[in-house]
Amino acid sequence: MPEQTTTERALRLLELLQARRSWSGGELADRLGVGGRTLRRDVERLRALGYHIEARRGPDGSYWLTTGSDLPPLVFTPDEALAVAAALASSAANGAAGGGEVALTALAKMEQVMPQAVRRRVRALRSSIALGDTPNAAAGAYPAPLNADVLAVLALACRDAEQVHLRVMSTEGAETGRESSRHVEPAALVPRQTRWFLVCRDLDRGWRVLRVDRITRASATGVRFEPREVPEGDPVAFVTSQLGAPPRKHTATILIHAPIEQVQAYMGGFAADFAPTTTATGQAATHWRIADVRLEVLAGGLLWVRWPFEVIDSPELAALLRDRAAAFAFAADPR
CATH class of the missing domain: 3.30.70 (Alpha-Beta Plaits)
Incomplete structure (x- = not known):
């Protein structure tokens, strides 16, 4: 393993601790390529930064992160950063109790420290989202799983008015589980309840609302198009017209x-x-x-x-x- 600086090693240790509930000391030392004494010093460095790391001594000893009274810095992978940005942008759809403003403030703070490539994807996501009277996921409800790469491609395509090829999984009748190919002009991403929807003009079928969690692949074509007005006047209204009003929460x-x-x-x-x-x-x-x-x-x-x-x-x-x-x-x- 290449020689790491103390800071790089500490960040790698933090990433490991955040990725799993518990690690044995031996596993962490092997992953970091260090001895037990160095591992313990790195753990103490993270504790000094405000991370609450518990340890159990002995042959079966282990380390794990616990909650504390303050919020220390977090480490995200690029896909995790995009997923968090998607959740924050979706939160902005709910203006109750100032939630939208807080979500956008948090998103802006994240963007300031992101690598350029990740920041470009996140800003594209934010600019491609249509917000309106689209209630967020209810507390305790689990969001539909999203493919971060698919979401990034769609966000950039909405922003840049670029045609994309999609592979969409069917969940209806005898076609359940089969994929179909779509060639679309994306217009906007709309968060609604626990799901995200793509408003787009299918070149073969006309205007459509597609569930993003059913899109298994999205490929940019490099072909630009002239944006058209969405039916019903805006993407949120079009989603409502196609899916009906969201149920009362x-x-x-x-x-x-x-x-x-x-x-x-x-x-x-x-x-x-x-x-x-x-x-x-x-x-x-x-x-x-x-x-x-x-x-x-x-x-x-x-x-x-x-x-x-x-x-x-x-x-x-x-x-x-x-x-x-x-x-x-x-x-x-x-x-």
Whole structure:
């Protein structure tokens, strides 16, 4: 392995720790090409920068990153940076509570420190997105997986008015799993709920809305075209006309009767949007904001809460829980 500087080695160590939940000391030392003593010094350097790295000593010892009270610097691969930029740009579609402004500010900070090649892809992505009344993915909902290379090609093609060849996976009827070839003129990318959509003019089929997660390959052709007006006046309106209005999103605040440290330690791996609070009696507690287009999903998420809790501001969710309570009680004790 080529000789690395201390800084390069520390960044590589950070990248490894962020890529997996836990590493043995031997594995990390082998990956870095150093001995155990050097590895421990590098770990201490990262701790001094604000990273919370836990260690277990002994023959089966290991290292892992934990959450802390502050946010240290992060290391992203180019594809990860584009994925984060896509999420931030999608967040900008939701202007509630200033979320759009915060997302764009965070995106601007990322762009300042990105390598030129990555910055070009991210700026193309941002300039090609059509934002409007297109609600974001609900809290707790998983976004459809995206191919970062496909997203980058589409973003650049939207920005530069360049035709692209697509391979699109079918998910309908007997054609499910088969790929078709499309030659399109991209107009805009539209985030909607947990998915991204490409508004484009198919040279054989006319104007279309394509799900980006179904596009398996996108190849730029180098052929420019004269941009045309999108039907319905703008990309967001066209997506709505093709797919219908997004379903209503239900939101709720859950008061969990446990300190936020306990809640985050137990639930932090699969949930977010926690905030510290206190109960009427002055006990430490936690507010948890949840949202989804289905009340049943919100109710299902509450199965993870191991402490007493209250539904603060959603009579619909509370009514659903009351309705299901008898069924759960019977399942616990059929007698």
